[in-house]
Each structure stands twice: as structure tokens, then as C-alpha cells.
Amino acid sequence: MKKTKFLIATAILGIATFVAIAADHIDAPAVAGGTSDITDFYAFQGENTSNIAFVANVQGLLGSGSATQNAAFDENVLIEFNIDTTGDNVEDLVIQAVARDGKMYVFGPVAPSQTGLNSSIASNAANQVVVDITPYGQNAIVETSGGIMAFAGPRDDPFFMDFNRYGAIIGGVETEFANPGTDTFAGSNVMSLVVEVPKSMIGGSGTINTWVESKRKQ
Known part of the structure; x- marks a missing residue:
């Protein structure tokens, strides 16, 4: 794969020791309803406590059935997890x-050739995983290479939010959320990318800063 420049489309920032969670469902006008819209970002310690998992979900509020079945990762969009180890x-x-031709190509962790808004794909990175994108309704396809695990495909939206109750609180009709409330995202799906890597590949100890960006090919 040749080097291609990408320009940032949207980003979500999180800070992690063991768990970071951030969510943002299609409220950014520049990407609303688009294939580069990031809905959720998670970073957490893996089941293997020597690993850390990074999760980026895009294309939120996909309906069940054909809406999700026809959804696909945009081949002109780069998903990039950023890791700051120095504070x-x-x-x-x-x-x-x-994504390319039904597969997700994962590169890194690797030092970036440049920082900030523009990126080039690190196609010569020593750490690489290629995984088939799991079709809707099928068991998860996971590939492992050099201790790195990767998954890409549709999944149920994991974020819980009772928007009707939220609106009532903002409007002064209610004073608190109901318990458990009604999940506005029930029955909706996202396109999910999951990459789990050994902590030894990240280096350092204690807290890291981590965020995810989607960048569209220019």
C-alpha cells in the first residue's frame, strides 16, 4: 500500500490509565450522518491484563437489517488511534x-511520520495486522499477528442514553434521570474497529493520553 495523505475530519479525546470512554453521536455538522463520524471511543485494559484495547465506533444510528447489512467502512477514511506517552x-x-476490498489493514503502534492534522499511512510499520471485515450477523472474525489482535465490522451500539429524559431535564420538566431509563440507542448499530496490543509496545507506565481521529483522504 502506498503512502497517502489524510486530513482530519473529526476527533474525540480521552485520557486513560485503564479505562477511557468518550461518546458523540452525529452532532458535528461537518460529518453528521457521514462515514467518518466517530460515535464512541474506548480504551481499556484487556482480559489479558498485559494488553490494552482501543475501540473506535463510526457511522452511528444504523438501523437493524438492511441498513447495517449495506453499511461499510469508507475506504477513503483513515481511523487513527493517537497515544501520548510523555504528557x-x-x-x-x-x-x-x-479498509480495502473487504479487509481492514492495521498498522502500528508506530511513531508517526508527522503529528497533528495530516497523516500518512505507516505501511512499512513492523507491526501489521490484516483482518477480514466481519459481515453483519456473522460471528466475529479476529486476526492476531505479533501479539496484536484486530476486529472490524458491525456491532450493536454500546452507548446508553435516554434522550427523552435528557430533554425533559433540560426543559425543566424533570430533575433527574430515570433508573434505569429508556435506551435511545436500543436496536441501532455501529461500524466498530477494535485493536488490542501488548502494553510493552506502548511503553511507559502509569497514565497515557489517548484519542482517536478519522481522517479523510485528500
Whole structure:
């Protein structure tokens, strides 16, 4: 795969020791309803406590059935996990993923060739995984290479939010959320990318800063 420049489309920031969660469902006008819209970002310690998992969900509010079955990762969009190990809020490592012909190509963790808004795919990275994108309704396809595991495909939206109750609170009709409330996202799906890597590939100890970006090919 040749080097291709990508320009940032949207980003979500999180800070992780063991768990980071951020969510944002299609409220950014530039990407609303588009294939680069990030809905959720998670970073957490893996079941194997020597690993850390990074999860990016895109294309939120996909309906069940044909809407999800016809959904696909945009081949012109790069998904990039950024990892800051020195506390200066500048990425020291990136994990990059781009779809091609029904497969997701994952590169890194690797030091980026440049930081900030523009990126080039690190196609010569020592750490690489290629995984078939799991079709809707089928068991998860997971590939492992060099201790890195990767999955890409449709999944149920994991985020819980009672928007009707939220609206009532904002409007002054209610004062608190109901318990358990009604999940507005029930029955909706996302396109999900999951990459789990050994902590030893990230280096450092204690807290890292991590965020995810989607970048569209220019």
C-alpha cells in the first residue's frame, strides 16, 4: 500500500490509565450522518491484563437489517488511534487502520511520520495486522499477528442514553434521570474497529493520553 495523505475530519479525546470512554453521536455538522463520524471511543485494559484495547465506533444510528447489512467502512477514511506517552498532548505513537476490498489493514503502534492534522499511512510499520471485515450477523472474525489482535465490522451500539429524559431535564420538566431509563440507542448499530496490543509496545507506565481521529483522504 502506498503512502497517502489524510486530513482530519473529526476527533474525540480521552485520557486513560485503564479505562477511557468518550461518546458523540452525529452532532458535528461537518460529518453528521457521514462515514467518518466517530460515535464512541474506548480504551481499556484487556482480559489479558498485559494488553490494552482501543475501540473506535463510526457511522452511528444504523438501523437493524438492511441498513447495517449495506453499511461499510469508507475506504477513503483513515481511523487513527493517537497515544501520548510523555504528557505533552502530542502523539508519540499511532495505530492506523484503513479498509480495502473487504479487509481492514492495521498498522502500528508506530511513531508517526508527522503529528497533528495530516497523516500518512505507516505501511512499512513492523507491526501489521490484516483482518477480514466481519459481515453483519456473522460471528466475529479476529486476526492476531505479533501479539496484536484486530476486529472490524458491525456491532450493536454500546452507548446508553435516554434522550427523552435528557430533554425533559433540560426543559425543566424533570430533575433527574430515570433508573434505569429508556435506551435511545436500543436496536441501532455501529461500524466498530477494535485493536488490542501488548502494553510493552506502548511503553511507559502509569497514565497515557489517548484519542482517536478519522481522517479523510485528500
